[in-house]
Amino acid sequence: MSEAVNVQFSEREALLFHSEGRPGKIEIIASKPMATQRDLALAYSPGVAVPVQAIADDPTTAYDYTAKGNLVAVISNGTAILGMGNLGALAAKPVMEGKAVLFKRFADVDSIDIELKTEDVNRFIDAVELMEPTFGGINLEDIKAPECFIIEQTLRERMNIPVFHDDQHGTAIICAAGLINACMLTGRHLKDVKVVVNGAGAAAIACTELIKAMGVRHDNVLMCDREGVIYQGRDDINQWQSAHAAATDRRTLTEALEGADMFLGLSAAGALKPEMVKDMAPSPIIFAMANPEPEIRPELAKAARPDAIVATGRSDYPNQVNNVICFPFIFRGALDVRATGINDQMKIAAANAIAELARQRVPDEVAVAYGVQHSFGPEYIIPSPFDPRLMEIVPSAVAKAAMDSGVATKPIIDMAAYRQSLRERLNPTTSVLTLAYEGAKAHPKRVLFAEGEEEVVLRAAIAFKEGGYGVPVLVGRDDVHDRLRALGVTNPDDYEVHNSRTSTLVPQMVEFLYQRLQRRGYLRRDIERMVNQDRNTFGSILLQLGHADAMITGITRTYAKTFKDVRRVIDPMAGKVPFGIHLLVGQSHTVFMADTTINERPTGEELADIAEQTAQVARRMGHEPRVAFLSYSTFGNPDGQWLDNIRDGVKVLDGRQVSFEYEGEMAPDVALNPKQLKNFPFARLSGPANILIMPGLQSANISAKLLRELGGDDMIGPMLIGMEKPVQIAPMTSTASELVTLAVLAAGGIAR
Numbered sequence: 001m002s003e004a005v006n007v008q009f010s011e012r013e014a015l016l017f018h019s020e021g022r023p024g025k026i027e028i029i030a031s032k033p034m035a036t037q038r039d040l041a042l043a044y045s046p047g048v049a050v051p052v053q054a055i056a057d058d059p060t061t062a063y064d065y066t067a068k069g070n071l072v073a074v075i076s077n078g079t080a081i082l083g084m085g086n087l088g089a090l091a092a093k094p095v096m097e098g099k100a101v102l103f104k105r106f107a108d109v110d111s112i113d114i115e116l117k118t119e120d121v122n123r124f125i126d127a128v129e130l131m132e133p134t135f136g137g138i139n140l141e142d143i144k145a146p147e148c149f150i151i152e153q154t155l156r157e158r159m160n161i162p163v164f165h166d167d168q169h170g171t172a173i174i175c176a177a178g179l180i181n182a183c184m185l186t187g188r189h190l191k192d193v194k195v196v197v198n199g200a201g202a203a204a205i206a207c208t209e210l211i212k213a214m215g216v217r218h219d220n221v222l223m224c225d226r227e228g229v230i231y232q233g234r235d236d237i238n239q240w241q242s243a244h245a246a247a248t249d250r251r252t253l254t255e256a257l258e259g260a261d262m263f264l265g266l267s268a269a270g271a272l273k274p275e276m277v278k279d280m281a282p283s284p285i286i287f288a289m290a291n292p293e294p295e296i297r298p299e300l301a302k303a304a305r306p307d308a309i310v311a312t313g314r315s316d317y318p319n320q321v322n323n324v325i326c327f328p329f330i331f332r333g334a335l336d337v338r339a340t341g342i343n344d345q346m347k348i349a350a351a352n353a354i355a356e357l358a359r360q361r362v363p364d365e366v367a368v369a370y371g372v373q374h375s376f377g378p379e380y381i382i383p384s385p386f387d388p389r390l391m392e393i394v395p396s397a398v399a400k401a402a403m404d405s406g407v408a409t410k411p412i413i414d415m416a417a418y419r420q421s422l423r424e425r426l427n428p429t430t431s432v433l434t435l436a437y438e439g440a441k442a443h444p445k446r447v448l449f450a451e452g453e454e455e456v457v458l459r460a461a462i463a464f465k466e467g468g469y470g471v472p473v474l475v476g477r478d479d480v481h482d483r484l485r486a487l488g489v490t491n492p493d494d495y496e497v498h499n500s501r502t503s504t505l506v507p508q509m510v511e512f513l514y515q516r517l518q519r520r521g522y523l524r525r526d527i528e529r530m531v532n533q534d535r536n537t538f539g540s541i542l543l544q545l546g547h548a549d550a551m552i553t554g555i556t557r558t559y560a561k562t563f564k565d566v567r568r569v570i571d572p573m574a575g576k577v578p579f580g581i582h583l584l585v586g587q588s589h590t591v592f593m594a595d596t597t598i599n600e601r602p603t604g605e606e607l608a609d610i611a612e613q614t615a616q617v618a619r620r621m622g623h624e625p626r627v628a629f630l631s632y633s634t635f636g637n638p639d640g641q642w643l644d645n646i647r648d649g650v651k652v653l654d655g656r657q658v659s660f661e662y663e664g665e666m667a668p669d670v671a672l673n674p675k676q677l678k679n680f681p682f683a684r685l686s687g688p689a690n691i692l693i694m695p696g697l698q699s700a701n702i703s704a705k706l707l708r709e710l711g712g713d714d715m716i717g718p719m720l721i722g723m724e725k726p727v728q729i730a731p732m733t734s735t736a737s738e739l740v741t742l743a744v745l746a747a748g749g750i751a752r
Ligand SMILES: NC(=O)C1=CN([C@@H]2O[C@H](COP(=O)(O)OP(=O)(O)OC[C@H]3O[C@@H](n4cnc5c(N)ncnc54)[C@H](OP(=O)(O)O)[C@@H]3O)[C@@H](O)[C@H]2O)C=CC1
Pocket: 079, 080, 081, 082, 083, 084, 142, 143, 144, 145, 166, 167, 168, 171, 198, 199, 200, 201, 202, 203, 204, 224, 225, 226, 227, 265, 266, 267, 268, 269, 271, 289, 290, 291, 292, 312, 313, 321, 322, 323, 324
């Protein structure tokens, strides 16, 4: 496992990711105010008694007065954790926490993990059944076969909410979607496809059942477990396996694969050898779905059979066939119609919707991030889980199928409005950020980390390199390689380090800066000292001379001081104002605040420039800009002496005829609260502002820092905008992950 994992990140980083800050990946936050005694009196006793009585009188109102309707439990006993086997309930917790956060991230479903310490089927069933009042749905996970079949079947019969064993049906749905498309590409019909299923557990049996239900013939499927082919008459198989036993004299996986069209692996790492692939039919379809390490790596499969279509469960290869593309969205649809269960019609609707999506033109934001014009083909048979269209298309198909098949207790009346509400449920920023990371991998850039002696910077550089996001270029003294080794890097010499004491580039760098500053009061000696001693000067010149594509600094000096150092070497982009944007990122909204870092009292012209440039960044991040020029005053009330610049800014934009909405001056509550905005019907904003142009640095910087320290949303930035080279100045308190995000945004041209 470690060899595979090391391709992307070190084991140390994986552990640090989980342990840093609050241990684990989940926290619970209140969705109602809890500040005053009155809030508490409403939230808890005595106010809570009112909804209690209402639910006692009419149980369906639990969906109105509690979190039940959007809450899914991810439940496991840890008997089949990924492809790692039975490692117990406690060890399953990181995976289950992971599934829970994926529910939130991809489909805005609230979810919590529950690990049950029992291998006794009846105790497990009883425990889950008793939880019905709490949840809107149950996602069973990583429970081994055959127990999982009995558990799921019994719970489906006993419970009145959806119960879905993801490893069975989520996997089967995505596998079916992939197979439909792979057949289309290779000119096959399901009824003729010869399939070898490797693995005879939860996922394998469910996938086999679904593809047979869709038309693959029983006689064309050979299932294998560790002992080889499951043939009729084998006496060591269970009833679920015997249903797929074949009348065949083939006994080994190698024999089974001779002439086969498809290998469907749901077994364990490395189970498929290149020599076995050689004997498959022309244009073989290979789904190596074991996690985290597939049955065969795509490069090995392709080396053996260049004509193969290969898919794995992993996100770092093309064609990720993983149930993450299904389970968040199928539950979203099921919860939204309060389905009593997830039936075959809903599963087939999901499979068809996913398959169909892969055949449609890929939206620009996805295509750009992947760096290629993705279109349906052997390297793209399945949509990316980050494809923002999944959230609209799959839940609506599932909800419709639930309604058509009579299991929806709250049918959707207006489907178009539902689809719109699905679109609005996800924040495009999160997709853009994820896609920015994918884009960085597709077009790795050289990013200079100017403070290579700082541990947090080195950790960011390691993560940047090992994540495949680009090449870190470090500035630091002799011991940087030792520091890297101490952080677990086995080959520190693979890291490029520039040391001003030993660099042969210094004379050229001094010359460059002297040319630039000789008429601005600097002697050559001053320049030599700066190049030798100031890492920001040294780093900025390296950037200017083309030794890197972007630069990250800011950890060791204040923002203002760092900016001054950088500015000595790097100019603003022609015609642009340099400034800072802080981003507040919530589940469904992003607010951009500018200028939070540089211009103390921007003129009207500068405010207009800042608004235009921020609008460009917002568009790059998937948001249609709505700009508010903020003040303490709203349209002249109260009047004051500080309003002229702001009004000028609005007027300048009037003159420029820009293509986005803007308005001002206005107070932040008017900008952000639609009820307040309604008091000004003439205001030219069609909804709450998502760009806040601050009147001056005092209020801007204070607000940004207050929000960072006190606010509930995630904060990104500040991003430095308007410089001629991509340079980012991180806050001194940044974590390694925050530095990597800035590096990715800088390298990808989003933060410019
Ligand atoms: N990509 C995806 O979305 C998903 C992938 N998976 C992957 O599928 C695999 C199985 O998961 P699941 O069905 O939940 O687990 P189960 O424990 O229910 O089943 C495991 C099955 O794999 C078989 N197996 C193990 N090693 C081998 C081998 N070397 N050759 C042949 N068969 C083997 C076992 O056979 P035996 O009884 O002989 O040991 C058993 O039949 C895991 O790797 C998991 O990560 C699962 C769900 C989703």
